Amino acid sequence: MISVEEARTRIIQGLRATTAQVVPLPEAWNRVTAKPILARLSQPPQDVSAMDGYALRAKDGSRDAKLRVIGSAPAGHPFQGCVGPSEAVRIFTGSIVPQGADAILLQEDARTEGDAVVVQESVTQARHIRRAGQDFLAGDEVVPAGKRLTARDIGLAAAANHPWIVVHHRPRIAILATGDEIALPGEPIPPGGIVSSNAHALAAIVQAASGEPIVLPIARDDSEAIAAAADAIATTDLLVTTGGASVGEHDLVMSGLRARGLELDFWKIAMRPGKPLMYGRLGSVPVLGLPGNPVSALVCAILFLLPAVGRLSGLTAEPVSVTRAILGAAVKENDQRADYLRATLEWREGHAVVTPFPVQDSAMLRNLARAGALVIRSPHAPALQGGAQVDVIRLDFLGV
Amino acid sequence: MISVEEARTRIIQGLRATTAQVVPLPEAWNRVTAKPILARLSQPPQDVSAMDGYALRAKDGSRDAKLRVIGSAPAGHPFQGCVGPSEAVRIFTGSIVPQGADAILLQEDARTEGDAVVVQESVTQARHIRRAGQDFLAGDEVVPAGKRLTARDIGLAAAANHPWIVVHHRPRIAILATGDEIALPGEPIPPGGIVSSNAHALAAIVQAASGEPIVLPIARDDSEAIAAAADAIATTDLLVTTGGASVGEHDLVMSGLRARGLELDFWKIAMRPGKPLMYGRLGSVPVLGLPGNPVSALVCAILFLLPAVGRLSGLTAEPVSVTRAILGAAVKENDQRADYLRATLEWREGHAVVTPFPVQDSAMLRNLARAGALVIRSPHAPALQGGAQVDVIRLDFLGV
Numbered sequence: 127m128i129s130v131e132e133a134r135t136r137i138i139q140g141l142r143a144t145t146a147q148v149v150p151l152p153e154a155w156n157r158v159t160a161k162p163i164l165a166r167l168s169q170p171p172q173d174v175s176a177m178d179g180y181a182l183r184a185k186d187g188s189r190d191a192k193l194r195v196i197g198s199a200p201a202g203h204p205f206q207g208c209v210g211p212s213e214a215v216r217i218f219t220g221s222i223v224p225q226g227a228d229a230i231l232l233q234e235d236a237r238t239e240g241d242a243v244v245v246q247e248s249v250t251q252a253r254h255i256r257r258a259g260q261d262f263l264a265g266d267e268v269v270p271a272g273k274r275l276t277a278r279d280i281g282l283a284a285a286a287n288h289p290w291i292v293v294h295h296r297p298r299i300a301i302l303a304t305g306d307e308i309a310l311p312g313e314p315i316p317p318g319g320i321v322s323s324n325a326h327a328l329a330a331i332v333q334a335a336s337g338e339p340i341v342l343p344i345a346r347d348d349s350e351a352i353a354a355a356a357d358a359i360a361t362t363d364l365l366v367t368t369g370g371a372s373v374g375e376h377d378l379v380m381s382g383l384r385a386r387g388l389e390l391d392f393w394k395i396a397m398r399p400g401k402p403l404m405y406g407r408l409g410s411v412p413v414l415g416l417p418g419n420p421v422s423a424l425v426c427a428i429l430f431l432l433p434a435v436g437r438l439s440g441l442t443a444e445p446v447s448v449t450r451a452i453l454g455a456a457v458k459e460n461d462q463r464a465d466y467l468r469a470t471l472e473w474r475e476g477h478a479v480v481t482p483f484p485v486q487d488s489a490m491l492r493n494l495a496r497a498g499a500l501v502i503r504s505p506h507a508p509a510l511q512g513g514a515q516v517d518v519i520r521l522d523f524l525g526v
Numbered sequence: 527m528i529s530v531e532e533a534r535t536r537i538i539q540g541l542r543a544t545t546a547q548v549v550p551l552p553e554a555w556n557r558v559t560a561k562p563i564l565a566r567l568s569q570p571p572q573d574v575s576a577m578d579g580y581a582l583r584a585k586d587g588s589r590d591a592k593l594r595v596i597g598s599a600p601a602g603h604p605f606q607g608c609v610g611p612s613e614a615v616r617i618f619t620g621s622i623v624p625q626g627a628d629a630i631l632l633q634e635d636a637r638t639e640g641d642a643v644v645v646q647e648s649v650t651q652a653r654h655i656r657r658a659g660q661d662f663l664a665g666d667e668v669v670p671a672g673k674r675l676t677a678r679d680i681g682l683a684a685a686a687n688h689p690w691i692v693v694h695h696r697p698r699i700a701i702l703a704t705g706d707e708i709a710l711p712g713e714p715i716p717p718g719g720i721v722s723s724n725a726h727a728l729a730a731i732v733q734a735a736s737g738e739p740i741v742l743p744i745a746r747d748d749s750e751a752i753a754a755a756a757d758a759i760a761t762t763d764l765l766v767t768t769g770g771a772s773v774g775e776h777d778l779v780m781s782g783l784r785a786r787g788l789e790l791d792f793w794k795i796a797m798r799p800g801k802p803l804m805y806g807r808l809g810s811v812p813v814l815g816l817p818g819n820p821v822s823a824l825v826c827a828i829l830f831l832l833p834a835v836g837r838l839s840g841l842t843a844e845p846v847s848v849t850r851a852i853l854g855a856a857v858k859e860n861d862q863r864a865d866y867l868r869a870t871l872e873w874r875e876g877h878a879v880v881t882p883f884p885v886q887d888s889a890m891l892r893n894l895a896r897a898g899a900l901v902i903r904s905p906h907a908p909a910l911q912g913g914a915q916v917d918v919i920r921l922d923f924l925g926v
Contacts, residue, residue: 151711152741155730156925169891171720176889200747202707204718219819220707222718261890268892277734277827277926278895281727281820285720285891289712307602307620311551312689318604318622320571320685327681330555334677341552347600419619420681427677450876476850476917489576489620490661491569491685492668495678517876523923525556526677 127396129505130429130464131445136391137405137434138443140412143272144295144363151284154275156336157293158440163269163279166287168259173223176254180214180236180243181205181227187249192242199224214243223255230254262286272440274336296338297363297438299431301325302355304369304379305418306347323491324368324423328416331427334525335435345382352382359411363438366431367404369418379415383408396505397464399488400426421488425466425500428519428526451499451518453510454481460507471498471522480518498522527796529905530829530864531845536791537805537834538843540812543672544695544763551684554675556736557693558840563669563679565686568659573623577654580614580636580643581605581627587649592642599624614643623655630654662686672840674736696738697763697838699831701728702755704769704779705818706747723891724768724823728816731827734925735835745782752782759811763838766831767804769818779815783808796905797864799888800826821888825866825900828919828926851899851918853910854881860907871898871922880918898922 128136146160175181182193191212198216199205205215209226217223217230228251235247262268268286269279275291283291308322309315322344329339340362345355359365367379380393386408393404393415399422404415414430416423428446437443452474457467467482468490480501483493499518510516528536546560575581582593591612598616599605605615609626617623617630628651635647662668668686669679675691683691708722709715722744729739740762745755759765767779780793786808793804793815799822804815814830816823828846837843852874857867867882868890880901883893899918910916 151726152729152739155733167715167721169720170889172718176887199718201705202716202719202747220720256887256889260887261892269895275730276895276921277727277730278824278891278897278921280730281723281824282891282895284711284726285723285820287711287715287721289710305601310689311684311687315567315687316602318572318599319602320569320620321567321687323681323685326551326684327677329552330675330677330680333555339552347602420685424678424681448876449878476915478849487576487656487660489570489656491678491682492661495669495676495682497678515876521676521678 127394127401128392130395130397133392133395133403133405134430134433134445137414137430138437140407141434141437143440144297144438146292147295148290149293151280151289151291154283154291154293155277155280156274157291158274159269159271160292160294160440162267162271163283163286163288163291165262165264165266165268168264169261169285170256170258172258174256175217175219175221175223175230176256177230177232178218179233179254180231181209181217181223182214182229182231182249183209183211183227184229184249184251186212187229187231187245189245189248191245192239193245194242228252272442274441294440296336297435298340298361299332299337299435300340300342300359300362300365301328302342302345302365302367304345304347304352304367308344310344323420324418327420327424328366328368328427328431331424331431331526332435335432336439337435347378349378349382349385352379353385356383356386356408359408362411364434365408365411365413366416367413368416368423380404383413388413396462397466399466401463403430419488420491421494424494428524432526446519446524448502448517449478449520450515451478451480453512453514453516454479455512457482457501457503457510459509460503460505462505464505465503467501467503468493468497469499469501469518470496471520480516527794527801528792530795530797533792533795533803533805534830534833534845537814537830538837540807541834541837543840544697544838546692547695548690549693551680551689551691554683554691554693555677555680556674558674559669559671560692560694560840562667562671563683563686563688563691565662565664565666565668567687568664569661569685570656570658572658574656575617575619575621575623575630575654576656577630578618578633579654580631581609581617581623582614582629582631582649583609583611583627584629584649584651586612587629587631587645589645589648591645592639593645594642628652672842674841694840696736697835698738698740698761699732699835700740700742700759700762700765701725702742702745702765702767704745704747704752704767708744710744723820724818727820727824728766728768728827728831731824731831731926732835735832736839737835747778749778749782749785752779753785756783756786756808759808762811764834765808765811765813766816767813768816768823780804783813788813796862797866799866801863803830819888820891821894824894828924832926846919846924848902848917849920850915851878851880853912853914853916854879855912857882857901857903857910859909860903860905862905864905865903867901867903868893868897869899869901869918870896871920880916
């Protein structure tokens with residue numbers, strides 16, 4: 127059995143980012159840049175006013191000075207002349223500061239008198255002027271390669287004059303659920319069977335990671351059926367299986383895929399829920415074998431599939447974000463397997479409080495769905511009282 | 527000027543959730559349920575084994591007892607007979623416990639001898655048996671109405687046998703950028719003009735909130751052009767404008783929309799960046815007028831547009847999530863306007879540390895894009911030293 131960290135490292139190191147494609151700016155949100163975005167212009171392009179008011183020469187802007195207003199410069203309509211002695215130009219936020227002017231008289235510090243304006247508060251040179259390139263200069267890298275684009279990045283890419291963005295293509299993730307006992311929702315359920323929940327929950331995790339899930343038909347518990355299913359994956363970036371990765375005699379995924387040339391890396395991991403986790407490669411396609419148990423499958427997917435899809439998408443391989451929280455109830459000493467306790471998450475006076483469900487049965491999908499966090503218990507972690515600080519994975523922000 | 531909280535309340539209280547639609551399960555991720563999801567069956571449907579091993583009568587399971595193995599029950603292939611005295615049935619995780627049996631002998635506690643099995647560790651009645659309905663019972667509400675569906679919820683809905691899900695339709699959000707000085711990326715830029723970044727950044731924020739953005743053509747700074755643009759919004763759930771909500775003489779959105787019957791609710795708010803925020807209603811369509819300044823527009827969108835799209839999507843109107851963090855640098859006393867400082871976010875020993883950028887100019891989109899958090903400064907908040915705790919909005923998890 128290997129540790130969670132080693133498993134994640136081994137999975138990630140074998141994955142390469144997908145190739146690049148061009149998308150129009152409005153489709154680039156939440157995609158990962160395949161090359162840096164460089165500014166195609168400076169912003170602001172010239173010195174502009176940061177406020178509504180009057181542009182003038184600083185030396186003319188003493189209190190009680192009276193200036194002749196020689197024109198107006200609305201945004202997008204720059205004043206064409208030059209501001210001379212005792213002259214001013216009406217100006218607005220974002221307007222280009224006219225030639226000759228080097229100060230701004232704020233609107234609220236000005237009193238108009240016919241065609242003139244009287245200074246009520248002395249101006250300061252350069253104050254309320256945004257210098258050309260204050261935000262960015264032409265050629266600046268405004269977004270690096272390998273970044274998932276936020277809405278703010280989309281704004282920045284637009285401001286830098288990019289109608290098209292080069293991003294990695296969405297990783298295509300094939301998902302194969304196996305088992306004689308499972309049926310898709312709404313289909314006839316075999317005797318003693320249950321409805322298959324893993325494939326579509328995993329597909330949603332892939333969606334949450336901005337990948338493209340491809341749910342394969344359920345494979346029966348038969349090596350040949352599983353091997354045949356694997357033939358569908360040549361054009362995908364990763365095959366995820368669920369079920370059949372444990373050691374029981376009815377676990378057939380490994381033997382089925384071995385018949386097609388699976389090169390196994392590891393298949394057992396020191397964690398709970400989810401000991402039977404298999405990783406290998408079938409030709410050029412990496413294969414992640416998740417447990418069949420729904421809670422185990424989803425917890426393993428959060429730990430391993432999310433960063434794997436992230437890596438394929440072009441991100442560096444960050445483990446899922448871990449934060450600190452306060453235990454709402456005591457926990458027992460842990461054994462040799464890392465444990466990921468399903469827990470409620472509440473806020474008390476601005477602090478996150480996590481309380482593990484009393485029953486941690488790995489078949490209880492409903493408690494997992496209600497959980498706000500997973501409490502991480504390292505191998506051999508000591509018992510802790512309520513109030514202790516623990517590492518947690520917050521589920522509320524992950525979309526999973 | 528009204529407070530941020532009052533503005534949010536006034537905006538939200540006028541919004542109603544969109545109507546319902548049916549989507550197939552795989553399209554329901556991240557959508558909001560329009561009615562509760564009730565389990566259509568119990569899970570597990572009958573008592574099942576939680577482990578691989580043997581099903582037997584507890585009274586036969588004393589150490590060293592030898593039991594005749596009368597059959598096998600792989601998952602999906604229930605054993606049809608009854609387990610009698612000194613008999614056992616091979617069983618696997620998830621298999622239905624056969625009639626007559628009430629205990630499980632773990633595989634690792636059993637030694638096989640030909641057709642028999644010898645008990646190595648005494649069994650306990652009911653142990654390692656998952657009771658019918660342990661996860662949920664037919665009729666249970668497994669997901670409430672008004673919940674944004676996580677991947678775990680998708681799994682739960684599948685397990686509860688739902689191929690179709692009733693969700694609210696995605697709110698359609700019309701976005702109107704105004705200004706003579708702006709051009710779309712890649713298009714000719716007018717003299718003294720800049721590239722329009724707000725419309726597409728706002729569209730991405732709508733996407734992050736799972737709404738459907740509709741970017742309208744840019745309206746020139748002309749009341750009639752703005753009024754005409756408003757005619758396009760009859761079939762949308764919200765109109766967002768950017769620019770023209772301030773008080774300068776060239777701000778024309780309000781006058782343009784008034785010509786079409788805008789009923790104004792408020793138009794000024796005690797915050798920075800973003801004082802000129804307008805809210806009203808044009809016929810049945812609510813109108814949110816954001817400032818034209820890119821940083822102001824996006825910060826206001828995070829505070830007001832995100833919860834508005836959430837409310838239209840069927841969520842209750844939660845303000846954006848606020849957490850605590852530690853200041854990495856001193857901040858000055860605040861004036862009467864709530865301030866949202868753009869700040870870097872780092873992790874030090876598991877604690878979030880936020881450091882406001884030294885320059886907070888509301889035209890600096892690049893700093894906003896680089897920010898990991900917004901530090902909230904209430905009106906008249908006192909000066910704070912580095913190391914103090916502050917309320918922050920974490921941007922890294924919002925997709926914005």
